Amino acid sequence: MGRAPCCDKNGLKKGPWTPEEDQKLLDYIQKHGYGNWRTLPKNAGLQRCGKSCRLRWTNYLRPDIKRGRFSFEEEETIIQLHSILGNKWSAIAARLPGRTDNEIKNYWNTHIRKRLLRMGIDPVTHSPRLDLLDFSSILSSSLYNSSHHHQMNFSRLLGQPIGLNPELLRLATSLIQSQRENNHNSNSFLLQNSQETNNFHQLCNNPQIPFQQVQSNQLQQPIQEISFSNEAPQLIMQPANGDYPSNLSDFRSQNSQPSDWQQSNVGPSNFTDEYVELPSFAYEYGSDHHQTILHPSPETSNFHSNNSNQNFSFTTSVLSTPSSSPTPLNSNSTTHNFNSSTEDERESYCSNMLKFDIQDMLDVNEFM
DNA sequence: AATTTCCCCAACCGCGAAGTT
DNA sequence: TAACTTCGCGGTTGGGGAAAT
Numbered sequence: 001m002g003r004a005p006c007c008d009k010n011g012l013k014k015g016p017w018t019p020e021e022d023q024k025l026l027d028y029i030q031k032h033g034y035g036n037w038r039t040l041p042k043n044a045g046l047q048r049c050g051k052s053c054r055l056r057w058t059n060y061l062r063p064d065i066k067r068g069r070f071s072f073e074e075e076e077t078i079i080q081l082h083s084i085l086g087n088k089w090s091a092i093a094a095r096l097p098g099r100t101d102n103e104i105k106n107y108w109n110t111h112i113r114k115r116l117l118r119m120g121i122d123p124v125t126h127s128p129r130l131d132l133l134d135f136s137s138i139l140s141s142s143l144y145n146s147s148h149h150h151q152m153n154f155s156r157l158l159g160q161p162i163g164l165n166p167e168l169l170r171l172a173t174s175l176i177q178s179q180r181e182n183n184h185n186s187n188s189f190l191l192q193n194s195q196e197t198n199n200f201h202q203l204c205n206n207p208q209i210p211f212q213q214v215q216s217n218q219l220q221q222p223i224q225e226i227s228f229s230n231e232a233p234q235l236i237m238q239p240a241n242g243d244y245p246s247n248l249s250d251f252r253s254q255n256s257q258p259s260d261w262q263q264s265n266v267g268p269s270n271f272t273d274e275y276v277e278l279p280s281f282a283y284e285y286g287s288d289h290h291q292t293i294l295h296p297s298p299e300t301s302n303f304h305s306n307n308s309n310q311n312f313s314f315t316t317s318v319l320s321t322p323s324s325s326p327t328p329l330n331s332n333s334t335t336h337n338f339n340s341s342t343e344d345e346r347e348s349y350c351s352n353m354l355k356f357d358i359q360d361m362l363d364v365n366e367f368m
Numbered sequence: 369a370a371t372t373t374c375c376c377c378a379a380c381c382g383c384g385a386a387g388t389t
Numbered sequence: 390t391a392a393c394t395t396c397g398c399g400g401t402t403g404g405g406g407a408a409a410t
Contacts, residue, residue, distance in 0.1 A: 014380075015380090015404085016379075036395085038396095055378085056379085059378075087400090089399065090397075102399095106378085110377075
């Protein structure tokens with residue numbers, strides 16, 4: 001059985017809609033309502049296919065369409081929802097009154113996605129692009145800081161003219177690979193897919209690729225609060241504001257790209273129709289029971305801490321944590337008004353938030 | 369001022385799901 | 390159950406305006 005054509009294409013107009021066509025469609029829908037898009041254009045006196053009419057209506061003519069620039073809150077919501085839903089634009093649009101899936105999709109592709117990439121964040125996984133990350137910078141910085149709990153400004157790190165240490169990266173790759181093979185946790189936040197692993201290998205094999213590809217002033221506006229420790233990931237799940245879709249199973253089945261929370265340690269009993277738990281966007285890795293992503297098995301590497309209580313963690317924050325972040329950007333307490341801000345302003349506000357928080361850094365002497 | 373390049377976004381296309389016969 | 394229709398989604402395109410040269 002062949003796929004039915006959406007319409008008889010012969011003689012039907014394509015391309016931009018004229019005001020006259022818009023008016024015809026509006027008049028018809030006001031009189032008869034919408035639906036039966038196949039016959040609608042004919043009845044409305046339009047030389048268009050039904051698909052085109054439906055698209056025009058849903059994306060432009062619908063009376064509840066909100067126009068104009070996306071507010072910061074809307075942008076924040078998009079990023080949050082995208083981290084859960086992926087490219088489920090219609091599902092995201094359902095949470096943004098007046099915005100269409102097409103509009104959100106366009107906005108994501110033209111603005112948000114690019115900004116995340118500039119910041120060194122993978123727009124697909126919402127995790128830092130570790131293929132761009134220079135471990136040697138982190139480690140050497142820790143050497144020269146005597147405090148046990150120090151915070152490093154990521155921008156400063158990125159500005160350091162320190163080249164890649166291929167050996168270190170190779171080490172990291174091997175131990176992460178080892179970690180994957182051990183399969184203590186399929187929810188590796190660092191390397192969620194083979195592509196990232198490949199990127200690591202690529203970096204190791206091409207030490208000329210500078211980490212400084214990411215300019216310090218470009219690494220701004222972090223998206224998530226992510227903490228890496230030397231212990232197994234434990235995703236903090238918390239009910240959001242109740243404004244999430246209730247059918248989690250649908251989300252899980254529809255989401256083509258496995259997301260972290262789907263594979264987390266959270267038991268299946270947490271997913272019920274009555275009580276929906278969703279990630280708070282604060283991925284905290286901390287459990288006493290399992291190995292960590294960056295805690296290799298001793299036989300494969302010496303890339304580990306002598307003290308099992310020591311954490312290698314870095315925390316980026318905070319754009320999308322309205323319910324969990326201590327300093328939500330869109331909280332009432334903030335005086336920043338992003339609704340009228342430029343894109344640069346949106347980025348710069350967050351520029352000091354992307355930083356590494358290294359507590360009791362691992363014994364870096366082992367790497368030297 | 370003319371040309372080229374870049375960027376945005378409205379609209380199109382193909383596909384799969386859901387509905388109908 | 391199969392064949393067919395309709396609808397909706399997500400990826401992609403290309404026209405046109407803005408910016409750069």
